[in-house]
Amino acid sequence: MNDVTLKKIAEILGISITTVSKALKNYPDVSKKTKKAVLDLAEELHYTPNSFAVNLRTKESKTIGLIIPEVVHHFFSSVINGIIDEAEKNGYLVIILQSNESLALEKKQVDLLLNKRVDGIIMSLSNQSNFDNHIKEIIARGIPLVLFDKISKLINCSKVIIDDQKAAFEAVEHLILKGCKKIAHIRGPINPQNAIDRFLGYKKALEHYNIPFDPTLVYPCLHVTFDEGKSFAKQIIETHKDVDGIFVITDLVAVGVLAYFNEVQIKVPQQVKVIGFSNWFMSQVIAPKLSTVDQPSHEMGVQSFQLLFEEMSHKKNETPFTPRTILLETSVIERESTKKP
Amino acid sequence: MNDVTLKKIAEILGISITTVSKALKNYPDVSKKTKKAVLDLAEELHYTPNSFAVNLRTKESKTIGLIIPEVVHHFFSSVINGIIDEAEKNGYLVIILQSNESLALEKKQVDLLLNKRVDGIIMSLSNQSNFDNHIKEIIARGIPLVLFDKISKLINCSKVIIDDQKAAFEAVEHLILKGCKKIAHIRGPINPQNAIDRFLGYKKALEHYNIPFDPTLVYPCLHVTFDEGKSFAKQIIETHKDVDGIFVITDLVAVGVLAYFNEVQIKVPQQVKVIGFSNWFMSQVIAPKLSTVDQPSHEMGVQSFQLLFEEMSHKKNETPFTPRTILLETSVIERESTKKP
Known part of the structure; x- marks a missing residue:
């Protein structure tokens, strides 16, 4: 309804449609004066180049x-x-x-x-x-x-x-070098490649440092939420009292783990060490501050x-x-x- | 390069372009058999209706x-x-x-x-x-x-x-009813209407409960960040040792306030009560859990x-x-x- 054609501009200014079109495209063979007149009028008439028509051409x-x-x-x-x-x-x-x-x-x-x-x-x-x-x-x-x-x-x-596998390997290696001997993994869902690779990195690090892999220490998230972090932290510590390290698929879930340990006064890092993944800005805000893998999002x-x-x-x-x-x-x-x- | 016209489909199937077009639009006067043939061929040829052309028409x-x-x-x-x-x-x-x-x-x-x-x-x-x-x-x-x-x-x-003004009034009223007598306000930047309205709500609540307004208790954020929350918390408590309540423009900044008070062991809510704004999901995760205004985003x-x-x-x-x-x-x-x- 507010569409104005080049034709109208040409008619009002008494010049050709080609000149109007060239002026709008800033062609060198149109005088500055004409260009200004066209642009001013186009603005006054709320003219927009028809982008769909342009699209058809280009x-x-x-x-x-x-x-x-x-x-x-x-x-x-x-x-x-x-x-x-x-x-x-x-x-x-x-x-x-x-x-x-x-x-x-x-x-x-x-x-x-x-x-x-x-x-x-x-x-x-x-x-x-x-x-x-x-x-x-x-x-x-x-x-x-x-x-x-x-x-x-x-x-x-x-x-x-x-390299999710390498990044996860390094996270778990970090826990091992800090003295952890029994490390649980809260992993992502079964399907996505990055969850698979982080799980493989976890397994490889254990293997590399001669720590036996125990499938009951792996907890797969369904929705990767804060609440899953809380409930897995509870399960882990109730089922495996001697777990001393947890590698968590992502910081949000790891923050859930820390929240649960805070509630029941399990000391981090003294009793259990926790490392997340992604370097969410909140991870350096909570107490204790969360170690993590920086992912350049x-x-x-x-x-x-x-x-x-x-x-x-x-x-x-x-x-x-x-x-x-x-x-x-x-x-x-x-x-x-x-x-x- | 993968564009196929209706014409090509019509040629291959030996029917009219109009019929092809009608079949694609699921018109009732085209037989099911023809529709299926057209759709199958269109899919095989990776045909897309030209949305720009459609746009020009509608x-x-x-x-x-x-x-x-x-x-x-x-x-x-x-x-x-x-x-x-x-x-x-x-x-x-x-x-x-x-x-x-x-x-x-x-x-x-x-x-x-x-x-x-x-x-x-x-x-x-x-x-x-x-x-x-x-x-x-x-x-x-x-x-x-x-x-x-x-x-x-x-x-x-x-x-x-x-209603930012009303919401802010209620937040500050909440602090007053909890016993706060000297309430600081970390506000948003000067320009945006919602920052102005929240500030006016703060002022109105003080007025309503006969607490004198002190402009030195108002701290305007520039960028509304976690770090501003930390640094204003420090300023507030160093300049006004007897502040017992803070109303903060948004939860992220309020979480910064809590982080600083945690660091210097100022007890919340015993010494200072803090209320935020927005009900960010992190506000119920941190310790102490943050009171806030729920904003239905x-x-x-x-x-x-x-x-x-x-x-x-x-x-x-x-x-x-x-x-x-x-x-x-x-x-x-x-x-x-x-x-x-």
């Missing part, structure tokens, strides 16, 4: 899609932050969808984004997801795709990840967009692109929860 | 824009959650941008969204923002607009807010989208719409940090 939407399991999670919101900052610098908008860890929803969302003709897609897979048809469809259509954090090794596309977002941008540029120029995997560095951060007494 | 993009100060903030990520859940239910996608509290960035982002021809915009204003030209431009173009949380009273559009997102949807529907049907303000309920939640000893 075949670019300058929009990318992002599908993540949940927005309300410090790790993911920090990745989002990195992605939209970097996208904006490069003139791209980001459509954000959350799968709520549901494969059905994730499939629907991929469809939506493909119908919207986004120029590329960045995803962190839901716990139920694997190399399913919806992912194959993205690749079959030649839409650039980057996976981060929760990936599937079966999918041949670019990825931005950390904002950087993960920035790199994911850059990798997608690289692939989109290759596609535009019709030059070949081979998917790459970027591995970001992690490090163990020692705080009070694993200090030697 | 003048709807089925996309809305959301501009918020920051994604990595539990309150905002919870509102986002509510908005995208509700938008998806109604077939809308959400483009999310963050202003990082910068007016310049916010203006650029409004421009981007208008050029993208979104059907509507939801915003929470940056601290520097007011009724500036970019907001006027949205309204002048007739694009439905809803503001939430950080609004400006000068802007005539729909809003979803809480997810609900705020849901209602914001619903209000926008209502306005978009009126626009589509060309029926008049009068902007409305929805006021959501808040309540004081008493936890350990304000308990009577």
Whole structure:
């Protein structure tokens, strides 16, 4: 209803439509005076270049899609932050969808984004997801795709990840070097690759230091919540009174563990040492301060967009692109929860 | 490059383009058999209906824009959650941008969204923002607009807010009824309406209970961070040793206050009572558990989208719409940090 065509501007100013169009695009062969007149009138008439028409011509939407399991999670919101900052610098908008860890929803969302003709897609897979048809469809259509954090090794596309196995190994090694001899692991759900890799890293560290692996010391989370941390801490200490170390899948759950130990006055780090994963900012705020593995979430977002941008540029120029995997560095951060007494 | 036209499908199946188009749109006058053949072939050929062309016809993009100060903030990520859940239910996608509290960035982002021809915009204003030209431009173009949380009273559009003044009054009243006689206020920045209203609520409560207002007891945050909470707690207790209550603009900052008091062993609630604002889930996890004002963030997102949807529907049907303000309920939640000893 507020749409004004180039034609109207041309009529009012008594110049050709071509000149109006050139003026709006800042072509050098239009005089400054004419440009100013066109721009002023365009502003007065609330003229917007018809971006859909532009899209039809350039075949670019300058929009990318992002599908993540949940927005309300410090790790993911920090990745989002990195992605939209970097996208904006490069003139791209980001459509954000959350799968709520549901494969059905994730499939629907991929469809939506493909119908919207986004120029590329960045995803962190839901716990139920694997190399399913919806992912194959993205690749079959030649839409650039980057996976981060929760990936599937079966999918041949670019990825931005950390070495979860190595990071977990180092976390458990840290507990062992602090004197822990019986270490429990609160792990993530069964399906996602990063939960599997962290579990494997835990197992490898035990093996490396000749500590027998005991499957009853492994507690899988269903929803990865604070409350699960509290209830597993209770189970661990009631079933295995001599556990002296716990490696927890993520800081939020580890904070639940600490909250329970606080309540029942089990001393951390004296009786049990606890290490988390992700370096959530709250982990240095609670008492005792939580040792953890630093996972560069904002950087993960920035790199994911850059990798997608690289692939989109290759596609535009019709030059070949081979998917790459970027591995970001992690490090163990020692705080009070694993200090030697 | 993977684009296939209706023409190709029509050619292969030996039917008319109109029939193909009708089959894809599930018209009743096309046989089930033909529909199946068309859909199967469309899938095989990775056919996508050209959404830009569709957009040109319907003048709807089925996309809305959301501009918020920051994604990595539990309150905002919870509102986002509510908005995208509700938008998806109604077939809308959400483009999310963050202003990082910068007016310049916010203006650029409004421009981007208008050029993208979104059907509507939801915003929470940056601290520097007011009724500036970019907001006027949205309204002048007739694009439905809803503001939430950080609004400006000068802007005539729909809003979803809480009664910050009343909520703050109740928080401070809670401290007074628990016996506090000298109450400090760590407030938000000078500009945003919600910080102003919470400050006015604080003042009114003091007045109502005949406690003299002392401007030196008011500490304005610049960035509303955990660290500001720590440093203001130190300042307050060093400058006013007899302060026995603190009302803090938001839980994150209040958690900083508690962290400092823990460090220097000032007893909460015995020596000083502390109440926050927002009911961040961490506030019931820390020791002592933080009393706070519950702010329904997810609900705020849901209602914001619903209000926008209502306005978009009126626009589509060309029926008049009068902007409305929805006021959501808040309540004081008493936890350990304000308990009577």
